[in-house]
Amino acid sequence: MRLIQQDSMLALGLATLATARAQFLVSELSFGYTGRINDRGEAKVPGFTIQGNPNVPEILSNKLILTPPVPGNARGAVWADQTNQYSEWVADVDFRVNGGERGSGNLNIWLARQGGQEIGLSSIYTVGRFDGLALVIDQHGGSAGMIRGFLNDGSIDFKSHHSVDSLAFGHCYYAYRNLGRPSQIKLRQTAQAFKVEIDNRLCFESDQITIPPGYQYGITAASADNPDSFEIFKLVVMTQDLAAKSNGAPPIQQKQQNDGQNQAKAQTSYGRNSRDTNNAKSDESFEEDSIPDASPDSITSSKAQFADLHNRLQSVNHHLSTIFRQNAGMNNMNEKRHEETSRMIDELKQSVSKVDKLDKLDKLEWLASEVTKMQRDIQSIKTDLNNRISQSENNLKRAISSNHGTMLEHVAVQTTPRHGKLIFVIIGSQIILVAGYIYYERKKTLPKKYL
Template sequence: MYITSQSLRAVAWSTLAFSATRASYVIDNLSFGQKEGAYISPDLQTIPHWIVQGIDDYMPQILTDRVILTPPYPGSKRSSLWTSDPLHHSGDWTAELDFRATGMDRGAGNLQFWYVKESQARETPQSLYTAKKFDGLVLVIDQYEGRGGSVRGFLNDGSIDIGSHPDPDTLAFGKCDHAYRNRGLLSSLKLHHADGFLEVMIDGESCFKTDKVNLPEGYYFGISASSAENPDSFEVHKFIVSTTNTYTREEPNKNRYPSSQSHQDQANMASKQGHEQQTHKQQQLVDNKKVDQMLEDVLASSIRSQQDQFADLHNRIQIINNRVAEMHEMLEGMVHANEQRFTDLMNRVVPIDDRSAATIRNVEKVERTTTAILRDLESKDFKDMMKQIHRTLEQSHEGLSRSLPAAMDVVYGSHKPSMTSFLLVAVAVQIMVMGAYLVYKKRRNGAPKKYL
């Protein structure tokens, strides 16, 4: 099967379009666990672009696919995760949290989903009931009112101390019931903010929705959890912030992206290298690797001007063309190597020499001899031979019939027992029995008598 360079280019274009479409939604520096099969932490101690906090010498346990905020053993543990970068969107965005809670039958604890100003992210891990005056939104998951679990939303502009309020639960602007403990499955809490409304969903179903809340940009996301003496273990598996806007997005590090002039220089350099001769291909590969290192995966909304967008797209298309050309050359090299290997193999198949011809003649001679023997055996008459064998067998049978009875008589007559010997044996046995009986009677009469 031969794959043309046009087919490879079409596949590369399709892959580039699909990747660009997916990358335009997820905000990577505000998310973790969004890539299937990828580790949350590169070193199992930190999460990129996130601040991991604990209290009382306890730190959350970071595993390959989850973060354990509170352990399954008692001790009133508290911990939190906070983004180190704020959200730069004021329009349509969605934040999704996948978590799980396990514990004993009467376990207690709570989980908070924060969207507040930076000051809250730098403080000790707090819950709704212990936090100071904060500015922003918090969603609380706990066993409020003993209903097996609920999700409640609270707003604060920095003027209310919810912890010191006589009845903080009355300040919730929305709530719904959700049995989140010991489900065996992950619970998905989603906060969707769009122009004109705010909606909270749990496991794909609407929890509450309002058109009177508009969250500002520049705030920080956070996740905190606390457990009681009878603990609940809260695990966070992923946190994903996404947007449908393709013209604006997060800028975690502007210095990592080259400028428009750099993009243009790289494009010119790649174009010149594409027309070099075969003697400069090694240098071209080195330069292409450098360009690949400079052009890392970025979010589309971080490129704000059309000129930067065109330069970035041009560079990436140039790299794809180079890679497709390399693949085409590799396939041609493989075809040439296979043809050379086939030619070498055919050259090794030499004509039959004289020794091989002699071997074939010997084999033919053996076949002729074998055929002659078979023919002789099939043509000869073996009746006389069979009659002679039959006559010999009859003579042997007659000789045995005549000599065997006489031999048996001689053997029987010389080895048979005599009558005198038989009588002597019988008399000796009778004498032995009588002697044994007399000895028995004598001992019995000499034994002491017992009287009752």
């Protein structure tokens, strides 16, 4: 049962390899494709020039740290010594960004003419005039992360331009900071279009852009006061035909290309954990290692019989090794497909969660309609209350006006002073005083009587 399953997987792998278009590694423009920056353990990147300020970037066994976690305001760059001579290519960059909560900075992937001399350590905001392509990864506009593409033919001075951000021809959002894993970005130039992919998802593309041969690959990074650590794990450049160069290659370089074609045949999705390309062998070696059938009459001695048996055992061994390599490649492919399926399931779950949010949105709409009804009821109650208050005020005014008029008349009548009584009292008192005085005077003039 296990052999049947392996045979079916092998058949599927052969069918996939037959239909897929092979990509060949351009070793002189690549590093990190074996999982190590330098297989010799040296602190340099073969075929590339390293630049940095204030310090040269640190080179570890499996990554290149362009800007360290401390200090801030650091710059780092890595530029290929040779130029790209292919019209169709794929550039695969694995990077990781770590930093504090408010860390900032930018990562720039270049394909420019004389980039090492004209651009050096510059970013898209500090570079002057350049000829080529720049892919910028930063937190533009306060977003969690954005990937933008810029083109220049040498006529625009980006450093003195009033709005560099407006020159981008394509962009997509991608939260790249503190993911805990490397992110994979691909630049793909074909005869039909130019594409940028991030983690096997399309970021943007254009059929109006073609980068001609003769440009240098480079990666620069710049950190701010709150620094970010920009780490590069690999830069892998591949093409479909190593012999299809724009200009003739010298014999030594052509020999290296032929050796790379025989040793480093890779799929487009070249992984960080791929095996050493020096041990890789083409999957088309079945017919080359096959031994033609021979008649038994041609074997006349034990030595010839031993040689024939030895050759056939070696052929079987080679075929088994090829099968095992193909099986290992299929396992890697199955793992990647499993990861893609898991990612699609996660996206489906996110879509389902969005549907749940739509249900919640319906509930929110019902709640909003109920709130609107309550507002209308409150408004009607308010209007009714205002009318009743106005009516009560009018009734009170009418009652006060009617009662106030009679009250004024009553007060006028009741409080009017009565002088008649006062006059009568005054005159009466005067008459009594006069009468008393007269009586007193008469009594005093009467003769006294004595006993």
